[in-house]
Amino acid sequence: MKFPYFKYHPNPLQTSSVSQSDRTCIRCNQARCFIYTGPVYAVDNLSERLCPWCIANGEAAHQFGATFSDPYSLLHHGIAKEIAIEVAERTPGYISWQQEEWLSHCNDACEFHGDATQEDVKNASIETKQQWFLDNNADEAFWQTVTECYMPQGSPAFYKFKCRHCQMILLGWDCA
16 A cells, blocks of 8 residues: 655655554554654554554544644644644644644645754755744844754754745754
């Protein structure tokens, strides 16, 4: 069976939100060689118990009342409810230090591409940095402070997002 496509998280294997596994999905009762390893917000403990197919088709969200990211940031920025629901209920989420925030641009949710590399941060475009300043009520001095010792998977953390329309790179961030 072909691996499901997630337009807002195009490579969940690369970002480690999905891993190879022989575990059986609790929803479809199939071992499909992959298991979701990202966050699950549900009453039941579904950690590493869902396959990507049951996330993609919405069955995991429907059966367990599960979400995989918080839709608030998208809705707060005026993104259409159906897009926010697709991200929250049918897209693998990502693990962050505090609460993840799915970024948006051009009236759509962005693609998530995992932890930003040191080069992504060091070579951030003027537009990327200006958007980060705006999103975080910050300035160049604060940017220099939080980026000077950046290491992927560390604190502070930077997450790479890409606008699906204009291709602009946006950086989300969080810290322990």
